Amino acid sequence: MELLIDGIKKAIDMILSGDREVFAITWLTLKVCLISILISTFIGLPLGIFLGLTRFKGRRILLLFINIGMGLPPVVAGLWITMLLWRSGPLGDLTLLYSPTAIVMAQILVSLPIVTSLTCTAFQQISEKMLLQIKALGATRMQTLIILIKQLKIAILAAIMAGFGRVIAEVGAAMMVGGNILGDTRILTTTIVMEVSKGNFDIALALSFILLSLALLITAALTFLQQRKRIS
């Protein structure tokens, strides 16, 4: 209990004192996570829509891999990205390992399947009859797509939130491909792991509150977007 109160005190202290290091770490966390989920959304949304609305050979196999990807252990994702970016690896020349870009790559790898699969599930539930009706109303393909996206707004935002949840909670891959370098690739989760291993529970707890607030803020914004203007 004392530990908890100490943690809260420390957190308030750190935030109020405007600790530059904490601020930098928080800012980087926010940046990396938002970029990751943005890219995952930009790829996963169209991909999920496509997989949900079309039927082609090999679609089910592809879907199977994406669904397996939803449970991809972050350390495995981290390992793959590390090997990819390793000096002698296929993308070694880019020298991206231990950079924020590497963390973004790993986070995309773990969140893209979630966004894609959940979007696909939502679009697959649209009945043939509904598609026919929308077409018969005089919609072009593009207009049909816009109608469906509006209709499935709730499910789409849920998919994005689930992906974001994965990204912000992720630590194993970020540790591996980022290296937890101060001022460069140190983000909240990796700092927490480090502080805990040093026995600095108060700092770790303080950082965890900041992390939670961040997650809360973003999720609240998305929930607001999701739930507004429901007419009864």
Place this chain on the structure above:
Amino acid sequence: MNPLVELNNITVKAQNKTILDIPEFQICAGEFLGIMGPNGAGKSTLLKVLAFLEKQSGGEILYRGKVIPKGNVPLELRRKFSIALQQSLLLDGTVFHNIAIGLTLRKLPKGDIKDKVAHWLELFGISHLAKKNALYLSGGEAQRVNLARAMIVEPEILFLDEPFSALDFPTKIKLMEDFKGIIETARTTAVFVSHDLMEINYLTNRLAIIVNGEVKQSGPTPRVLEHPNSSTASFLNEWKKFYPLAR
């Protein structure tokens, strides 16, 4: 009279099974054409083919005497028709938004849309529902919205696939009466698939009987019902037990 839509040797196949085989068929301007037949006869398929919403496997479809290339139906042509099905298939949004959608998609000015929606809400007696979410309507209300949504674009042909089937009797009667008045005033050509002899009798002036993907008989509704050929008769016999064909 020149037909609006004309089928020539149309076949529709699905998984090697012929579900439609129609040497010739026409929709003429101004008629209210009924299509009747047992479950699985191909009525809905025929309706979709006539509305250019399903590709035929063989044969040609003409619009006002012109062959329309298969799988390449111009948007302007599709937009001359509208369709209402048994399920109302409304979108999550207000009733206003639902009825407006055909006009929104055609990019009409906002002011015009507002006026037209008000007009059609009024005609279908649902003005009080305008601001309600369409997903929370009763079956009868939802079907009124569905029909208003189809009529607002002033279609050249209105296609209906059992739009009254899911309604209870009093609701159905009231809506059918209102609908008949509306469609007669608008002079809309209509094609109407139904299982219900009473609906067919009340609404249509021409009737086609379809069994096993083939048109077995067609002609003015009273004539088909009073002088059924053998296929029609065997289909109608079940009905006759419960519904004496007095006209």
